[in-house]
Structures are given as C-alpha cells and as structure tokens.
Amino acid sequence: MKNRSEQREAPAVAEAAGTRQRVARSILDHGPSTAAELAVRLGLTQAAVRRHLDALVAEGLVESREKRVHGARGRGRPAKAFALTDGGRDAFDHAYDELAVEALRWIERAAGGGERGAAAVLAFARDRAAAQAEQYRSFLETAAPDGRARALAEALTSSGFAAAVQEVAAPAGEQLCQHHCPVAHAAQRYPQLCEAEAEVFSDLLGSHVQRLATIALGDGVCTTFVPKAGHAGHTGHAGHVPAETTTATDSTAGRNPA
Structure with missing residues (x-):
C-alpha cells in the first residue's frame, strides 16, 4: 500500500510527464524551437520549459542546435533551438x-x-x-x-x-x-x-x-x-x-x- 508521500508525488510526476509530452509535441508540430518560443506556445515560463527540455535531452528525445538566423545576426550568443531526435520521433508513431x-x-x-x-x-x-x-x-x-x-x-x-x-x-x-x-x-x-x-x-x-x-x-x-x-x-x-x-x-x- 502506498504511503502518503508516494500518493502526493504520483500526480506531480504524471503532470510533469504530460507537460514534457506537450513540449515534445509542440516541437514536432512547429519544428526546431527555442525555449522562449515554446514558453509562448504552451503558456509556461521559460524556466519551466527549460527544465522539461533538460529532461527530454537527458532521455535522448530532444537535442539542441544553434538556431538558424536569416539575415544579419544580432549581438550576443545565438539562441539554442531544440529539435526531436530519431528516438523522439519514434516515441510518436514510427512503430510501423x-x-x-x-x-x-x-x-x-x-x-x-x-x-x-x-x-x-x-x-x-x-x-x-x-x-x-x-x-x-x-x-x-x-x-x-x-x-x-x-x-x-x-x-x-x-x-x-x-x-x-x-x-x-x-x-x-x-x-x-x-x-x-x-x-x-x-x-x-x-x-x-x-x-x-x-x-x-x-x-x-x-x-x-x-x-x-x-x-x-x-x-x-x-x-x-x-x-x-x-x-x-x-x-x-x-x-x-x-x-x-x-x-x-x-x-x-x-x-x-x-
């Protein structure tokens, strides 16, 4: 029988997994995306999005790359865009x-x-x-x-x-x-x-x-x-x-x- 701590943690774990799925799905639907772009689409803070991206990267489902810039590049470090890996795509519907x-x-x-x-x-x-x-x-x-x-x-x-x-x-x-x-x-x-x-x-x-x-x-x-x-x-x-x-x-x- 689960103790109270485990009962409290289970919904939080499920919610985090659901949000990670939303992040991955947004990348699938819109292509390589920055944390800022994902935050706007999903109504999350950039800090929250980055936590989920870190988890997806650790699982090998997402990878970061330098965002492609069209025209003159501004000052500062180029933004990172996150794209699905082959494993990330497999997680959707590549079974066949x-x-x-x-x-x-x-x-x-x-x-x-x-x-x-x-x-x-x-x-x-x-x-x-x-x-x-x-x-x-x-x-x-x-x-x-x-x-x-x-x-x-x-x-x-x-x-x-x-x-x-x-x-x-x-x-x-x-x-x-x-x-x-x-x-x-x-x-x-x-x-x-x-x-x-x-x-x-x-x-x-x-x-x-x-x-x-x-x-x-x-x-x-x-x-x-x-x-x-x-x-x-x-x-x-x-x-x-x-x-x-x-x-x-x-x-x-x-x-x-x-």
Whole structure:
C-alpha cells in the first residue's frame, strides 16, 4: 500500500510527464524551437520549459542546435533551438516504419536488385504517392491559386505530417514545411519516397517545386520551396510537371541552404 508521500508525488510526476509530452509535441508540430518560443506556445515560463527540455535531452528525445538566423545576426550568443531526435520521433508513431523498410527491401530484391531494384521501389513509391494525392485533391479543389500550398499543408497535416506554410521574400514564394514524417526511417534508406512525394506536390500545385531539406537526411523539417504564381517555374495550372523538374539539385537536395 502506498504511503502518503508516494500518493502526493504520483500526480506531480504524471503532470510533469504530460507537460514534457506537450513540449515534445509542440516541437514536432512547429519544428526546431527555442525555449522562449515554446514558453509562448504552451503558456509556461521559460524556466519551466527549460527544465522539461533538460529532461527530454537527458532521455535522448530532444537535442539542441544553434538556431538558424536569416539575415544579419544580432549581438550576443545565438539562441539554442531544440529539435526531436530519431528516438523522439519514434516515441510518436514510427512503430510501423521498420515494417515499411522490410517491405521495400523485399520489393528491391524481388526485382533483382541494382538499378532494377531501385526502379521497382520508385514505381511503388509513385503509386503510393498517387494514391495519397487523390486524398489530398479534395482539400485543393476549392482553394484559390495563391492558397493551394496552404490547402496542401492542411491535407498533409490530416495525414500525420504536421505541415505548415511560410512566406519567403527572395525568391518570391512559399516554403511548405513538414515537421513530422511517419516514414522518415524508410525514406532515409529509400529516397525514392521523397522523390515521388515531390512529384505529387508539383502535380497538385501546378508548379515547379524544389526540395530544400528532408527529415530523412537529418534536417529538423522537410522543406519544399513553392514559387509564387507568375514567377519563374510556375506553370499557372494544376497540370503535371515533368518529374525531373521537381527535385533539388545535387548541391541542395535534402539540406537547408547554409
């Protein structure tokens, strides 16, 4: 039978665990975040957030990194941003990811390996992406041309990708950011999954898109650049864009620009 001290401590422990889950979920939904940003989102003090971040770091679920600064950097020490580790992502819904890797490995072997195996995996990835695209189309059907990226972000979020859109000034356009990828481990081994997804984005948005970063290659967020209508690379309609125009160059593929 528990003593009174243990009975008093149990709710506090449960509450702390729940708050840590909220902190981790906020990072999952919004990408790498500073303690100040988390405090504002969650209605906590920065000191409280830092305590929970320290616990998540100790558990190997979160890691700190220097916050990326766009433009001139101000004085003082750069702020630390906290991102989920692979283990942190696993704590959410990657349980089936290993099964996906095994299935793709079987497809690769069954096709004979090498180039044939890679082509078979790509064919599967494109078929899967096309099926997902049909689910996403309903979100884009009523969207205005300048709202298609946000509609796609909503569709992706409904499928577990925790997506959002950010405006960028130069070059004019938007960044479609996916803060979570349920198949990140599989995509790390089989980048055809990312390639097929980029093709679908291009088809749905009627625009040349460029993949700048992927969780599968170690970035905190999957980031895809979508140009504004009327700028270079935009087709002006929701038709298909050849696959070779949808991916980043070798120098930028899978990584955020420095």
